Amino acid sequence: MTWGHRHVAECAASQRYARLADNLRRIYAPEALILRADRAAQDESRHAELCLTLAKSYGWTGDAVVLAEDSCTAPPQYEGHDAVLYEIVGFCCLSETLNAALMLATLEHTTVARIRDIVRQLLADEVKHGQLGWGMLQWSLGQGRGEFLSEVLVQLLESIGLHTLYSNRAEVAWSDELTAHGELSRRRRQDIFVEAMHSVVFAGFEQAGITTDSTRSWLATYDPRFASHLS
Numbered sequence: 001m002t003w004g005h006r007h008v009a010e011c012a013a014s015q016r017y018a019r020l021a022d023n024l025r026r027i028y029a030p031e032a033l034i035l036r037a038d039r040a041a042q043d044e045s046r047h048a049e050l051c052l053t054l055a056k057s058y059g060w061t062g063d064a065v066v067l068a069e070d071s072c073t074a075p076p077q078y079e080g081h082d083a084v085l086y087e088i089v090g091f092c093c094l095s096e097t098l099n100a101a102l103m104l105a106t107l108e109h110t111t112v113a114r115i116r117d118i119v120r121q122l123l124a125d126e127v128k129h130g131q132l133g134w135g136m137l138q139w140s141l142g143q144g145r146g147e148f149l150s151e152v153l154v155q156l157l158e159s160i161g162l163h164t165l166y167s168n169r170a171e172v173a174w175s176d177e178l179t180a181h182g183e184l185s186r187r188r189r190q191d192i193f194v195e196a197m198h199s200v201v202f203a204g205f206e207q208a209g210i211t212t213d214s215t216r217s218w219l220a221t222y223d224p225r226f227a228s229h230l231s
Contacts, residue, residue: 002183003055004062007048014044016091017129023084030139036132043125050118057114071095071159082148085140089149090156092133094201098160100126101196102189111180119182137208146210153205153215165193166222194225 021037055062072090074083103123110116140146165186174185184192197219202212220227 003051003058004060007051007055007060007062010044010048010051013091014041014048017041017044020084020088020091024136027081027084029084029136033132033135033139036128036135040125040129040132043129047122047125050121054115054118071161072156078148081140081143081145085136085146085149086152086156088133088136089146090159092130093137093204094133094156095160096126096133097130097200097204098193098196100130101192101200102184105188105192106182106184109179109184110182112182115182134204137204137210141208146208149205150211150214153210153212154218157215157219162222165190190223194223197226 017037017040021034021041024034024037072087072095074086078086100123103119103126107116107119107123110119137146137149167186171186179185202216205212216226
């Protein structure tokens, strides 16, 4: 159940943003970034309730929330500022930016009014959450930090579950009714991922001076459409 899974993920995201806000304070980040993280924690808590209401309307009876795996957490070799940067780039520049693209496509294809209303709310906030990541990246580069990022983009993409998107598991036959209710096929989600990576994610990293060729080459092993953009 998509909306039940989203409820669980939004609960986890709210807790993550609260922790990230504290971590940003510890590294004396600009107040604007701290405020974005604080607001994101509140947004995600509200999203969780919206998704729970919608999931229950479709008969979801999930028991106590089990928090999603804590992806994007920095490995031990990164500490302090670099650890916070690693996690925010993974969760905001990648996961939240890609999620915003998914929400936009869902809004474009969904015809059920109550779903459109909730997706519209989620989309507006997810865009802001992605901006926290790009703002953190810009500030960090100005502080002489972040050169390591070009070496960890593959690791970050793995941590947010790319293998699931390109799973070999057979998918049920898709119908227009599923799409109308906000369920996008795996093939459609792959299309969204490729377009968002090219037009937003890679463009953002390259504008910041973060090289992406090795990441594109790795992604081409999943989807040949990434090979066409290699220099």
